[in-house]
Amino acid sequence: MDPVLTARIAKPGSRGIDGYVADGGYGAWKKVLSEGWTPERLTEEVKKSGLRGRGGAGFPTGVKWGFIPKDTKGKPVYLLCNADESEPGTFKDRLLMEKDPHQVVEGVILSAYAIKCRDAYIYIRGEFYDGARILEAAVAEAYAQGFLGEKILGSAYSLDLTVHRGAGAYICGEETGLIESLEGKRGQPRIKPPFPAVSGVFGAPTIVNNVETLACVVHIVNRGAEWFAKIGRNEKNTGPKLYCLSGQVNRPGVYEAALGLQLKDLIFGDAYGGGMKDGRKVKAVIPGGASANMLTAAEIEDCPLDFDGVAAKGSMLGSAAIIVMNEDTCIVDAARNLSKFFSHESCGQCTPCREGTPWLHKVLDRIEEGAGRPEDIALLERICNQMANGMTICVFADAAIAGPLSSVKKFADEYRHHVENKRCLVGPRAEAAAVTV
Amino acid sequence: MSANPEPPKAPAPPPPPAKDTFTVIFDGRPVEVPKNLNLIDAAKLAGVEIPHFCYHPRLSVVGQCRMCLVEIEGMPKIQAACTTPLKDGLSVKTTTEKVRSSRAATMEFLLINHPLDCPICDQAGECTLQDNSFGYGQQLSEYDEAKRQYPTFDRTPIGPNVIADMTRCIQCTRCIRFCQEIAGTSELTFLDRGGRTLVWTHDGGPLANEWSACAADVCPVGALTVRQFRFRSRVWYLQKTPSICPGCNIGCNNSIEARENVVYRFLPRLNPDVNDYWLCDHGRFLSESLNLRDVSKATWREAGAVRDLPVPAAVDRIAAEIRGAIETKGAASIFFLGSAHLSNEENFLLRKLADHLACPNRDVVVDRGKPRKIKSQKGWITGEEAAPNFRGAREMGLTPGRGGYGLEAVLSGKSAPDVVIAADAEFGAAADDPAAVAALRKAKFLAVAARRSNALTRAADVVLPAASLAEKDGTFTNLQGRAQKFERAFLSKPPVRAHWELLLLLAAALGWGDPDWTPAELRARIAEEVPGYGDRPESELDGGRLLKKGDFAWKGAL
Numbered sequence: 001m002d003p004v005l006t007a008r009i010a011k012p013g014s015r016g017i018d019g020y021v022a023d024g025g026y027g028a029w030k031k032v033l034s035e036g037w038t039p040e041r042l043t044e045e046v047k048k049s050g051l052r053g054r055g056g057a058g059f060p061t062g063v064k065w066g067f068i069p070k071d072t073k074g075k076p077v078y079l080l081c082n083a084d085e086s087e088p089g090t091f092k093d094r095l096l097m098e099k100d101p102h103q104v105v106e107g108v109i110l111s112a113y114a115i116k117c118r119d120a121y122i123y124i125r126g127e128f129y130d131g132a133r134i135l136e137a138a139v140a141e142a143y144a145q146g147f148l149g150e151k152i153l154g155s156a157y158s159l160d161l162t163v164h165r166g167a168g169a170y171i172c173g174e175e176t177g178l179i180e181s182l183e184g185k186r187g188q189p190r191i192k193p194p195f196p197a198v199s200g201v202f203g204a205p206t207i208v209n210n211v212e213t214l215a216c217v218v219h220i221v222n223r224g225a226e227w228f229a230k231i232g233r234n235e236k237n238t239g240p241k242l243y244c245l246s247g248q249v250n251r252p253g254v255y256e257a258a259l260g261l262q263l264k265d266l267i268f269g270d271a272y273g274g275g276m277k278d279g280r281k282v283k284a285v286i287p288g289g290a291s292a293n294m295l296t297a298a299e300i301e302d303c304p305l306d307f308d309g310v311a312a313k314g315s316m317l318g319s320a321a322i323i324v325m326n327e328d329t330c331i332v333d334a335a336r337n338l339s340k341f342f343s344h345e346s347c348g349q350c351t352p353c354r355e356g357t358p359w360l361h362k363v364l365d366r367i368e369e370g371a372g373r374p375e376d377i378a379l380l381e382r383i384c385n386q387m388a389n390g391m392t393i394c395v396f397a398d399a400a401i402a403g404p405l406s407s408v409k410k411f412a413d414e415y416r417h418h419v420e421n422k423r424c425l426v427g428p429r430a431e432a433a434a435v436t437v
Numbered sequence: 438m439s440a441n442p443e444p445p446k447a448p449a450p451p452p453p454p455a456k457d458t459f460t461v462i463f464d465g466r467p468v469e470v471p472k473n474l475n476l477i478d479a480a481k482l483a484g485v486e487i488p489h490f491c492y493h494p495r496l497s498v499v500g501q502c503r504m505c506l507v508e509i510e511g512m513p514k515i516q517a518a519c520t521t522p523l524k525d526g527l528s529v530k531t532t533t534e535k536v537r538s539s540r541a542a543t544m545e546f547l548l549i550n551h552p553l554d555c556p557i558c559d560q561a562g563e564c565t566l567q568d569n570s571f572g573y574g575q576q577l578s579e580y581d582e583a584k585r586q587y588p589t590f591d592r593t594p595i596g597p598n599v600i601a602d603m604t605r606c607i608q609c610t611r612c613i614r615f616c617q618e619i620a621g622t623s624e625l626t627f628l629d630r631g632g633r634t635l636v637w638t639h640d641g642g643p644l645a646n647e648w649s650a651c652a653a654d655v656c657p658v659g660a661l662t663v664r665q666f667r668f669r670s671r672v673w674y675l676q677k678t679p680s681i682c683p684g685c686n687i688g689c690n691n692s693i694e695a696r697e698n699v700v701y702r703f704l705p706r707l708n709p710d711v712n713d714y715w716l717c718d719h720g721r722f723l724s725e726s727l728n729l730r731d732v733s734k735a736t737w738r739e740a741g742a743v744r745d746l747p748v749p750a751a752v753d754r755i756a757a758e759i760r761g762a763i764e765t766k767g768a769a770s771i772f773f774l775g776s777a778h779l780s781n782e783e784n785f786l787l788r789k790l791a792d793h794l795a796c797p798n799r800d801v802v803v804d805r806g807k808p809r810k811i812k813s814q815k816g817w818i819t820g821e822e823a824a825p826n827f828r829g830a831r832e833m834g835l836t837p838g839r840g841g842y843g844l845e846a847v848l849s850g851k852s853a854p855d856v857v858i859a860a861d862a863e864f865g866a867a868a869d870d871p872a873a874v875a876a877l878r879k880a881k882f883l884a885v886a887a888r889r890s891n892a893l894t895r896a897a898d899v900v901l902p903a904a905s906l907a908e909k910d911g912t913f914t915n916l917q918g919r920a921q922k923f924e925r926a927f928l929s930k931p932p933v934r935a936h937w938e939l940l941l942l943l944a945a946a947l948g949w950g951d952p953d954w955t956p957a958e959l960r961a962r963i964a965e966e967v968p969g970y971g972d973r974p975e976s977e978l979d980g981g982r983l984l985k986k987g988d989f990a991w992k993g994a995l
Contacts, residue, residue, distance in 0.1 A: 179931070186627060191500045191520045338995050348608060348627065348634030355546035358632035362582040384603040386542035390514030391503055 001231060005215050006239040006256045009099035015134055017141035020102035025125035026147050028221035029109050033155045042114040046217060048225035050238035055082055055173075055210030056289070058280035058307035061217075065115050067197035068205045075204040079117040080182065081108050083124040083131070083211045084166055084173035086263060087323030088341060091243035093211035095254050097124070097131040100215075101138035105161065107214030109147060110221055112159050115207050120161045123178050124184045126168035135163045158267075170345035174394050175208035177347065188347045189394035238305035247324030248280060249273035263287065263295075265305040267324055284411070286317025290338050291399030294331075315406070330391035330427040331411040332418050335404045336364040342400035350392040357400050359383055367415065370422035377415050380408050416435055433434025441865040462510075462528040476518040476529065477505055485531055488540060488569045490547075490657045491609035492519040495683050495714055495814075496618055502547075502609050504569060506539040507531050515539045537573075544574030551584040551658075552604045559901035560659030562672040566607060584978035590635055595626075596644030598664050598718055599653050603635045606660035612636060619715065621647040621814055636660070636753040647810065650722075651715050654705065665722060666702045673699055678926035681913050682712075683778065683906055684720030685809040685820030686827060688915030691716055693724070693907050693926040700727040700907050700926065709814035711915065717809050727905045728760040732836030732887045734860075734932055736900045748932045749942065755858070758882040758898075759794070762856045766798040772847055772880070774984070775801040775835040776861030779936050780911025781920060784826070785967070786940040786950075787860050788834040797841025798854060799834075803827035804865045820916060824865070829914030832967060836982050848876045855881045858943075860936060861903070862887030862894045869893070902933040908957050909935035920970060 004310035013019045020026070032042060047062030050344055068077055081104070085093040096104055104122075112120045124132045139161050142148045150158045169187045176190035179201045180208040200206020216239055220228045232238035241259040243266055246252045251261075251274045263285065267273045276282060282297045287305065293315040295303065303313050310317040325334060325428065339361040348354040366372055391397060408415055417425040424430045458469040458972060461479055478494060480487045500520035509519045510528035515535060521527070548570065555561040587603035595601045600977045613625045621813040624644045627952050638644055644652060653661040675694040682689040682703065689712035691703040692882035703724040705716040733790060735751035737744045757836035762770045773791045775784040785799065806823030837843045846852035848867065857877050859868075862885040867873035874892045877883060886903035887894045894900045912920045929935065934942075937956060944950035964971045 171630075190811070191498070191517075193522075343631060346631035348630045348632065349499070349610075351501070351503045351546045351607070352545050354608060354632055354634060355549055358585075359546075359549060359580065359582070366582075375579075382579075386539070386545070390516060391539060391542065393500055393517075 001239065001256075001258045003256050004219050004231075005096065005103070005212065005242060006100075006254070008103070009095060014099050014171075014354060015138065017102055017138065017145060020100070021145075024222070025102050026106055026142075027048075028218045029106055029147060030153065032110060032113060032221060033153050039114045039116050042110065044222070045225045046114065046220055049216075049220045049226065049228035050225075050235060051213065051216050051220060052307055053210055054236070054241070054320070055218070056087065056266070056291070056316075057315065059208065061213055064197065064209075065111075065207060067116055067195065068207065069198060072205050076119065077117045078116050078199060078201050078204055078206040079108065079112045079115055079120040079176060080175075080206060080208045081120065081122040081214055082173060082175065082178055082208050082308040083122050083128070084178060085128070085211070085319070086125050086170040086173045087319040088168070088213050088338075089246050089289050089292060089323045090244050092244050092254050092320065094128060094131055094138070095242070096211055096215055097128070098134055101135050102142065103215050104135070104211055105138050105142050107211075108148070108150075108161060108215045109142075109159060110217045111209060111214050112161075113157060114217075117207075118158060118160070121158060121182060121201075122164060123161045123162065123172070123182055124165055125172070126166045127149070128165075132163055132165050132399075137402065139163060158358065169193070169347070170341075170395075171347045171396060174396065175392055176226075177394070178208060179206060181421060185249075186347075186357035187351050189396070191243055191393055202253055216240070216290075231258045231305050233258070233304050233309065236308055241305070243272075243305060244321040245273050245324070246321070247285075247322050248326040248329070250275050250277055260304040260306040260309060263300045263305050263322065266305060266322060267300075273324070276324070277324055280328060282324060283329055284325045284331060284334070284407070286321070286323040287313075287319035288316045289323075290341060291320045291395075291402050292316045292358045293402045294410060298409050315402075328427050330368070330424040330429065331407050331414050332364060332368045333424070333427065335407045336361065336368045338403035339400070342396070346396060346400070350394075352387045352391040353397040353400065356383055356387040356397065360387075360400070360404055367418050368424075372415075372419035372422070374416075374419050376419055377408060377412065380415075382406060384408075399406045439806050458526065459525045461523060462526070464530055464532055466623075470523065472523060474523060476507075476521050476523055476527075480518065480522060480529070480531070485529075485532060487518045488573050489519060490565055490569070490607060491611060493611050493614070493714075494712055496611060496614040496655070499610055499614070502607065503543045504540060504547075506536060506543065508536055522843050530810050539886050540950050541575050541649075542568075543571055545580075546579050547607050548574065549578060549580035549582075550604075551607070552584060555856075556603070558659040559662045559667055559672075560605075560607065561720060564659065565657035572826045581850040585632060587635055590637065594640055594664060595661075596649050598650045599644050600662050600664050600667060600721070601637070602660055602662070602746055603659050606636055606637070607658055609653040610633050610636070611657065612661055614654050615648075615655050616644070616646065619651070620646040620648050625652065628927075638966075647717050647719070648715055649740045650718050651705070652713070654716075664704070665725070670696055676926065678907070678924050679706055680721040680906065680923040680926070681825060681915075681921050682716065682723070683719070683825045684723050684823075685806055686777075686803075686822040686825060687711065687809060687811055687818050687820035688825055688913050688917075688919065688921050689716050689719070689720055689811055693727070694955045695907060695926045698930065700911050710965070711809045711813055711818070711919065713814050713918070715811055717811055719807075719809055727907045730888050730933075731890050732894060732900055733930070734902055741959075744755060748901060748934060748939070751901055752939065752942045753946055755882075755884045755899055756943060758856055758884070759858070759947060760883070763794065769798065769841070770855040771796045771798060772842075772852075772857045773799040773835075773859075774844060774857065774859040774864060775799065775830050775833075776864040777801055777803040777822065777827035777830050778863060779830065779861050780826065780909070780923075780956070781829040781833055781914060781963060781970075782911045782956045783860065783936045783940060784830040784833040784835050785963050786937055786944065787858075788951065789949065790940065791838075792834075793944070794795075794947065797838030798843075798852070799841065800837060800843035800845075801827065801830040801835040802844050802865050802867070818916070822916075825915070826913040828916060829912070829916065829920065832914060832969065833963070834967070848873050850876060850879075853879055857883045859885040859893065859897075860886075861882070862891055862897075862900070862939065863889065883981065886936055887972050888933075903931040903937050903939060904933055904935040908933070909937065911937065912956075912960065918969070 035189040048175040171188040343357040343361040384405040388398040470479040489505040505518040508530040590603040689708035690708040804823040842852040884899040886901040907926040
């Protein structure tokens with residue numbers, strides 16, 4: 001597949017609007033306006049393309065847009081571009097924003113048009129300082145050239161776009177946490193229902209879409225829903241996809257491929273990861289960011305990297321952050337590291353998550369440091385099981401237990417080795433003397 | 438004989454048109470509940486207890502403590518009851534194994550970092566965490582790590598009346614929401630996040646709104662405690678008595694919490710039409726003043742000497758002075774002064790006595806106070822009088838009769854009574870004003886009933902020892918016209934007597950009334966004689982419901 005989303009990123013001056021326009025940029029937006037597309041037609045086109053949200057949940061984008069009530073009772077409709085990309089292992093949106101920001105801006109404009117939005121926001125994570133600066137410059141250029149603002153390109157449609165920087169919290173990537181944060185409040189997920197499409201930011205109907213999702217809309221308009229739908233493994237998993245490959249592979253990075261790329265191809269393919277570093281073996285793979293269940297080496301056989309393919313393996317594609325761990329990785333240490341992240345990032349409003357995530361981290365830390373007890377393994381499972389599945393307002397807790405719980409189940413021997421021998425089975429500390437506590 | 442332990446599932450009756458109730462099925466039992474209720478309150482009406490911490494009927498629903506978990510038919514996952522909208526046919530299961538284990542899980546999580554310092558915690562005994570732990574938790578936990586500490590955020594005053602101890606906090610945010618949504622002052626907030634989350638003031642400034650102690654009331658644990666009450670008594674020793682706040686003319690419903698004739702605190706008593714769940718700090722901390730007394734026997738001043746004497750003898754002497762004045766100068770030479778701090782019954786008695794003696798000179802006054810505000814369910818109420826019962830005292834007839842005069846005429850020197858009977862030495866600020874006292878003292882004879890000495894008692898010829906609000910019962914009529922009953926928390930120590938008892942003694946000595954009348958009988962007479970008091974619903978006479986700190990899970994307390 002020829003690159004679609006990443007076609008321009010390597011070009012010199014890929015950020016500027018002149019180069020973007022020279023490459024046919026804002027053509028989709030001009031096409032929609034000059035051909036007189038109605039918002040409904042645009043939505044229909046996106047529905048037909050089969051585009052599913054690239055942020056993690058994989059919800060069909062056109063269907064989501066359709067949840068905006070027909071009668072909004074005089075309330076405005078908002079589009080929020082979720083650029084909070086904070087899932088560990090994920091760095092695809094950053095690439096799009098920093099290297100081809102106008103593609104993102106055009107995607108936002110088209111999608112805003114589709115949902116009849118007058119004011120749109122790009123909520124970008126606080127740590128993306130460069131990204132925010134680049135996007136702000138791009139938005140200013142788009143205003144200057146008349147792609148944004150009042151009565152765009154002579155049409156009756158007006159749109160304002162604001163780049164809003166977050167303050168640095170993972171939970172603000174959750175759409176209702178993002179909404180709270182955008183409203184100037186503490187970033188805490190809201191109770192649903194009501195869903196954002198009915199009552200979102202400022203109490204108005206709101207659509208939250210991921211950066212990559214919105215970028216895809218540009219190409220759906222340019223090249224048609226049918227073209228888009230033909231890319232991908234099957235009709236439920238369509239379009240180009242950015243994969244974030246990290247871990248002990250030869251060439252980590254962002255790779256674009258048709259949705260449904262085989263996980264093994266991504267790791268070993270010459271066009272992608274180029275195999276494991278130093279020829280070590282794969283031990284475990286996290287296929288969808290820190291929130292996804294780990295897969296064992298056996299499970300990565302025939303694992304198409306799309307929403308349904310990874311789900312069939314008992315994990316999820318999530319943000320398509322593929323983290324590869326080799327045979328020298330201590331799995332307990334990996335789980336400990338994940339649990340530390342989630343313990344640090346829990347917003348703290350729900351009891352099971354606020355109290356459970358640090359507890360998980362403490363127990364994993366104890367095991368890793370050689371102070372584990374045989375009963376800790378059952379304890380870990382119990383803590384995990386009583387945190388998730390409706391115990392909390394949002395799915396953060398479900399994400400927080402994914403790494404620890406899947407590793408305990410799939411690498412039970414290694415955990416047992418830890419608690420029995422008070423040290424790692426593999427890795428730099430495997431040979432270290434037992435720690436006495 | 439049936440082995441099926443489940444209650445029979447009666448089919449829901451067909452809904453009548455436009456009914457304002459839903460049929461909600463609790464554990465298989467259909468119950469009609471009002472549409473506008475939260476599921477937790479609907480369950481309460483149905484007699485089903487759903488344990489909770491963060492839910493409060495007057496605060497926004499946040500669904501974050503995760504204690505009120507229930508199963509909802511048709512939903513695969515466990516649900517928080519407080520965030521589940523009511524609808525017709527909603528089927529709620531509260532007794533399944535999943536519900537039991539989920540609640541136990543939440544309890545375990547809440548307790549792993551809780552200090553369990555109940556033996557030194559003021560909240561013990563009225564602690565929702567204790568109650569829910571007992572009801573829904575498990576005895577043991579596998580948590581074996583160090584408990585969270587909050588150096589500098591434990592046992593620290595965060596305002597004039599509230600002490601915060603974050604080690605005990607369960608992050609329910611009730612206090613934050615109280616300050617934001619009821620007080621409207623938003624002093625409190627969450628700081629940090631995750632397991633490090635704590636409640637504090639935004640900028641380290643004080644929690645000093647007019648209702649700050651309510652933040653401690655709504656706290657279900659001992660994280661926020663009331664400074665004045667800290668370490669003073671275990672709550673289970675305290676007897677609750679329904680009462681009315683004496684702080685202003687709003688007449689907030691409160692309860693006196695007392696032990697061995699000592700008042701320890703006031704707590705709000707739920708009355709949605711008046712103070713709802715709240716009390717202002719000013720009124721709340723008047724509780725302490727009920728314990729103050731330095732007039733505990735009857736005294737008689739004669740030729741510059743003050744002598745003690747029994748109350749009946751003192752009353753007889755007052756009666757003799759009154760009779761003497763009537764004989765020499767007529768009833769118009771007497772002035773009766775009621776009080777906005779006395780009950781309707783007492784002011785009624787005083788006025789009736791004046792009527793009996795055909796004395797038109799009677800009055801009651803009230804001081805303007807700092808405006809006090811309280812948020813009823815219908816909106817803010819402002820009380821601007823510094824006494825609870827001016828309206829009632831006036832309605833009992835304490836205004837100058839035909840040809841009579843009032844206090845103003847006496848103080849200005851326009852009228853000069855020979856005998857002044859002040860039923861309450863603390864009738865207002867004038868009682869401590871030297872000029873006013875001197876004007877009253879111009880009378881040949883001045884008698885007062887008092888609990889605390891002041892300029893007026895020091896000037897009086899006879900002082901009778903009178904009961905405090907905690908030591909008697911009666912009614913106050915608030916600014917809305919609501920006659921609200923307060924009850925006696927404990928008996929006064931003889932020879933101290935309630936003002937109405939003293940007035941009945943005096944009336945008897947003057948040949949009127951019946952010394953065996955009780956406040957209830959006086960209320961019946963008021964109902965007969967005073968316009969507007971006859972058809973009062975019992976609910977107004979006894980409107981409030983008892984609350985305990987932190988816990989509002991009282992049946993019907995919606």
